[in-house]
Amino acid sequence: MPHFVASDNTALHYYDGGAGRPVVLIAGYGAPADSWALQWAALRAAGHRVVSFDRRWHGRSDRPARGHRIARHGKDLHDLLAHLDLDDVTVVGSSMGASAIWAYVSLFGCERLAGIVTVDQTPKMINSADWPYGFYGLTADNLGTFFLHPTAVNTGHGRAWPDQAATDARIRRAGGQGMSRLITPDTYPLLFDHACQDWRDTVAGITVPALILAGADSQFWPAEHATATAMSSPLARAVVVPGAGHPAHLDQPETVARHLVEFTAATA
Template identity: 25%
Template sequence: MSTVTTKDGVEIFYKDWGKGQPIVFSHGWPLSADDWDAQLLFFLGKGYRVIAHDRRGHGRSSQVGDGHDMDHYADDLAAVTGQLELQNAIHVGHSTGGGEVVRYLARHGDNRVAKAAIISAVPPLMVRTDANPGGLPKEVFDDFQAQLATNRSEFYRAVAAGPFYNYNRPGAKPSEATIQNWWRQGMMGGAKAHYDGIVAFSQTDFTADLGKITIPVLVMHSEDDQIVPYADAGPLSAKLLKNGTLKTYKGFPHGMPTTQAETINADLLAFIES
């Protein structure tokens, strides 16, 4: 397997296919690079070099007990892009991966990066605070941790079969294969990484990070996102970015790169080639 070893000794697994301008994909919690299958194959077919890694503690990367925070996530991404000597890259992040991309750009700069896109992403801040009254109560995320600690397998099954893909909406037609693939990816990773990751994706404030980014960023978010509610995420991120563009969808789920891959891929391609 292809891996990068970080400064603190963590092995980060990655896929690196094709040639041409690189597109780097950062996945959501608690998944792996496999969640980008539809995008990797599409953009590979369009002549791009596609790269996707498993976040520390997720998928095939080391199941370490610490470092499950946005600074480490960003530094791990920098270790991958550095070893591969990427230039003029496009970075695409989904959900927690969107936060990872934002922190990476703010922390490591954009000298290697041409553009970025964040999809259903957690910035600016998910949890409710005095400064972020539209956020979700901390108790919501405390409950996520409690369910994970009690029965991670059952919890993951419920997330995938329900709100992640909007399979709990009236008239929805759940795909058992999609649900099982989400569960499979989640169970590949480590419980400690996923437990800590809930704090990382919900309590990290990306407000200052967004203001530091100058490259073009496409913010893609659905008004029917049940995991990262639209009003306190996509529109606010787009406003904080110096060169941000908001693309809003109606009726799409949080996991729209999978269930609505044709639309998402076309919109990403149009942005990259613009």
């Protein structure tokens, strides 16, 4: 399976298939590149080279003690695009994968990019008077300990989580190797750093089209975050996916694939 070595000597895995204008898919916290398998066929059929990226400590990539910061994950995305010499790229990030994209844009601007798609990731996870679209119950006062509690993700909001066994089976049928999520205490500093970020100014400064997707029934935050985020940039638009929770590309894979294909066609 292909790997490349990032600038800090960390080996990072990716899948690479198809031909045409490139689309790079980046999974969320704990999820592997395989979690995008349900979109691979539609994107390849639409004439795209499809790259699915395992961030450090995710999937089959290395798990070094260093680099548990979203900024480093943005640099890793930069290193991937440079390694594959990809230009005119549509980058697609789900959850924390979206934050890796915003980190890339914050560091490098929209270099090499044709478009940006984020899947159910609010740009600011801490709720405040000017941003009520953060993670349910997360405030500046409880940020330091909030995610140390195992029940933090059980917000009481949104739809039921997809069945793990059924999801794994669908991913395997689509050519992936299952979800094999990996969340351990080693990665908590990354989750904390992720939760501290406010990407609203980054979104406001983008110079390529952006599609902000939200799950209508997200377990983590109100779907209104998408419209509020898109309002900060004339190049962004929001779409709420009906019947989808936080992992919208798993809950409604065909719908998300259609939105990705339509977006890439519109930015060609």
